[in-house]
Amino acid sequence: MSDAIITKPLSYVAGGADCHGYLALPAGPGPHPGVLVAPAFGGLSDSDRAVADRLAGLGYAALGVDYYSGGAYTQDREEASALMQGMQNDRPLLAARMQGALAALAGQEQVDAARLGAMGFCFGGKAVLDLARSGADFRAGVTFHGVYDAPASGSQTMKPAMLILHGWDDPLATPEQTVALAAELTAHCADWQLLGFGHTGHGFTNVNAKGPGMGYSEAATTRGWANMLQLFADKLA
């Protein structure tokens, strides 16, 4: 499906730092709806680029986000945890990095700045939530096995429709934390959905996910992806 797409590195400034993202564009001049792809805690990976390519093949201009800045990427779990902890300790910076990425995407001449969405995996799901919590102007936000703790600054009114794709056995997002997220969304987001998958843990989109409470699920990935595309079709068309 991605034969005709155009891909390129895209550097932009966000949160005061140089960020090195990845832009995948559908064929044709556009304007295309745009979607941010926020990676898991290791930083922007080939699998995120593949997601961006797939979205471009479906008609969305997709920007793989470098929320750490500097193009930081690692496959080492401890190194990734350290990177993530740095952002976890500065949630306004995480929001600013996402806002900068959204602005960079909106600024592309092939992109319709009025039709923007965002999706993310794991800590990238939190990044999408924090972008929405910051009051940013986009239409649809989707998290895959995201993490739900709210920032100390709380939440603005969330503008996008939100879809939370959730493994019910995820140890990083317990039922109690999921119910708390639902309450937060009820307070701040006019249109939200939570799709929970039984017998599904953290990282369910990741074919390499292993360990307690982790694991790839083809069914959850397929069902989540279909619901995401439906939301994008409804809100970004």
Added chain:
Amino acid sequence: MSDAIITKPLSYVAGGADCHGYLALPAGPGPHPGVLVAPAFGGLSDSDRAVADRLAGLGYAALGVDYYSGGAYTQDREEASALMQGMQNDRPLLAARMQGALAALAGQEQVDAARLGAMGFCFGGKAVLDLARSGADFRAGVTFHGVYDAPASGSQTMKPAMLILHGWDDPLATPEQTVALAAELTAHCADWQLLGFGHTGHGFTNVNAKGPGMGYSEAATTRGWANMLQLFADKLA
């Protein structure tokens, strides 16, 4: 979409009583996959027959269920509550009525008895859950604003994939009760999903739903229906 369907009353015996259901068949000899349509607490209504017709138009042989027996139907809320309470006090009978309906559907010559599903609204959602809890042999079960309390007899291993379509503000199914259902499903059902809709109460498929914690939602109805059809396509095709 229903131009070519065939509809007729179908009487069958279930739980020791004569039941008066409604059968909607797709055009053609079949064998077609079959789906039970379990009504809300007022009993089998025109809106349930319309759902059966719609499913038949999509290729499913659909049986509107008379779980009260005798064709009981009322639009009076107090009368409906009394009917429901009678079944609530005899959950094994509710399961038996659903089992009998499933057998009646399976016995139709146009129906493939190996490809059966069930869906239901409100107390009919509970009826679908109780059918699954009874260990009945079907492939996919879907509840729209169902009610989740488990019967005293507990649950057998549930054979179908289950999809719970849930209004998060439903006062008849609180977050705590929803989390408890998820735990029950995790213990007894190998494949389950919960799709929760924010700002959505009980009766969200019912255009006439009114009152505290109640109300029609076009978005929830559309999203729920689409997910149901996807599950049926996956499991009953």
